[in-house]
Amino acid sequence: MEKLKYPIGRFEFGKAYSAAETQAHIQEISALPSKLFNVVNVLNEVQLETPYRPEGWTVRQTVHHVVDSHMNAYIRFKLALTEDNPAIKPYEEALWAELADGKGAPVEWSLQLLKYVHLRWVMLLNSLTDADWERTYFHPETKRVFPLREVAALYAWHSEHHYEHINQLCIKQGWK
Template identity: 50%
Template structure:
């Protein structure tokens, strides 16, 4: 198993079903609570432990997910309000070195909780429309639909939650599964 991708990479071929969308939106809705549960009992030292050699600390992962999902929410809104917008990528590794990544994780968990509440409200409304087919253009990944974006970010949450829970399991810090 590749420690960088404990659940594999996100791949989806073919038609995205309504069942897929409902499942992914539900994952996005419940993700902040799962993340909070996974990290709530960890000490400062545990939060500052990297999930793999050369990888981010749990603290950095939590802050990264908030930044990433904030960008996803904005990207969704851009796709809904502009004609095939070109979205701006960002240097995730450099963001993880900025001073705000040393803050307490509850700041990012609260941010994530509120962003996800707004994002899920918007996504559930979109289920009633054709807007899920709207496109955006990522300079590296190419054309993506809002539908694909939803699946990709549901995976993204699971991906980083697995980094945290696998480290906790390997270290014997947490015995309860959070997903």
């Protein structure tokens, strides 16, 4: 079950990242919309309603979750860049996935939204100075301060994590 939940392993919090590693993370974030489109675009409605693991989200919910999460990440970056260590607003991602748009909206809507959110987000990330990358935000649930370099690493991981949920399901089911 651990491999189904974490197909690329768990994210390691608290690591320091170099500028070169951060550039690689930006590239991973940049690549996600087309990777996700390529794996999801060929699926039919029955396949989109298939959970990637027992008691897990469907492919459709996973795609919508990625967009919800990455829109929040983009806003969190902007908050950290314009405020001094702001407290971010957590959200109940599992409950968001159960809302009508998380369960029933066409995946094409989220794939388009992801494309344009990522275009803006990557543009912002590529504009950051070394001093900008040292900026932080505070997460009130974890009671942790997150430096932006670590946040970029987290969302590069998050991109690949959910891509692999869907990709591994497609391989296992013989859809690829």
